[in-house]
Amino acid sequence: MRILITNDDGVDAPGIAIMAEIAAALSDDVWIVAPDGNQSGAGHRFTLGRELALEQLGPKRFAVIGGSPADCVVAGMTHLLGDRPADLVLSGVNAGQNLGDIVNCSGTAAGAREGALQGAIGIAMSQAIDYEKSHTIDWSNATRFGAATVEAILRSKGDEDVFYNVNFPACEPGEVNGIAAVPHQRFSRSAFRYHPSDSHSAFYVSIPETPQPLDPGADFEILRRQNTITVTPFALQQSEARALATLAGMRLSPDRQS
Template identity: 45%
Template sequence: MRILCTNDDGIHAPGLKVVEEIARALSDDVWVVAPELDQSGVSHSLSLNDPLRLREVGPQHFAVRGTPTDCIIMGARHILAPKLPDLVLSGVNKGRNVAEDVVYSGTIAGALEGTILGLPSFALSQEFSVETREKPLWDTALKFAPGILRKVIAAGVPKNTVVNVNFPACAPEEVRGVRVTRQGTRNLGFLKVDQRRDGRGNPYFWIGFERTALMDTPAEGTDLAALADRYVSVTPLRLDRTDEAFSQVLTETLK
């Protein structure tokens, strides 16, 4: 099995080494194509107006000056062509990718691009706490990911589905199990705009997150609830975002 790995934290991110180790638990034919620089939060952006620079970092390891989407396209269509990979792994992200994160996340986008190319694709993320922010508990992802991947692959991943896997911010022995979840929703106030001033007195802004808004009790059955209860969250996300129920309403309304 040929596996293509990417991330959005960049070619030198610790989580990329973790996803490669996970991949090597499944196969010896592992390729890494990751962004040259941190691309967190770029979502599913594609570089159309800027050239892509490709750098060989080592055997079967490449850096692309572009987005995670660019990396999957370059890996599948250029570096590995004509033999496509059999599996795409994106991550392991430093920090969870749940709820609204799935819209913003470059990690999710890398897996989505694999799905667009018709490949079974997984997004992998390791949650951290205030205490483990500087040193996420990567061993949790390392322990649980290979088994989860094997079982999901054996079950068969639908062509239009990406599998989003999040590991809780606790040691492997503290994980209570695995839950299949749905995408949760955060408090709408979780995003904030932080205004500051530079040395010349000119204003500039950071987009950040309100921690108090992130602490709301999550709905049962969601990715947020699973992580809060120390379960690994496995969420299948559809590539087709059509709202079928509202489509029926519109069909009647627009007759």
């Protein structure tokens, strides 16, 4: 199995070293193509109309200067890996959880999504942090359970047109309560808000609080309250079937047609 690794925290981030260990337990053909710096929150952005550069940092290890995770996957799958693109694209391990609607802006998730769009199996991985206790990340669960989680997905997956989002809980490894396939938390509103800066007329976009209520059966609560490794499949075909059916009868008003 040929594996391509990317992330959104940068090619030198500690999480990508963890992912390299995970991949090495699965294959001896592992490539790393990642941004040269932090691209958190980049989502599925492509760098269009501006040149990018590849820098080789070692055997099968490259940085894309100024590039996004999606850019990195494209460079790897359609150029660096030649006529044999990766079978599996692993994105992460992200420092901090990627849950609920926040996945929509996640560069980590986008790396896995682009991998799936390019024809590989795409899996995004994140190690949760309990921010109420500490902002220091403990990678123990990603390290201990990462390879087994990938193998579990590969054994169980069907032929659905999806990519997978994985989160490891912030607890001691002995407290991990298995693995579960769960839906993502659909928030009642966007979690992102305007946050004023101390600088005049400046502001931040941040997540000051988690929108409520939370579904006890969705990824956010299963990860936090049950210490379970969560796996959420996301569809690549995003057209909503019920909305299509609802809109099927729509017509232009005759008096509005020119």
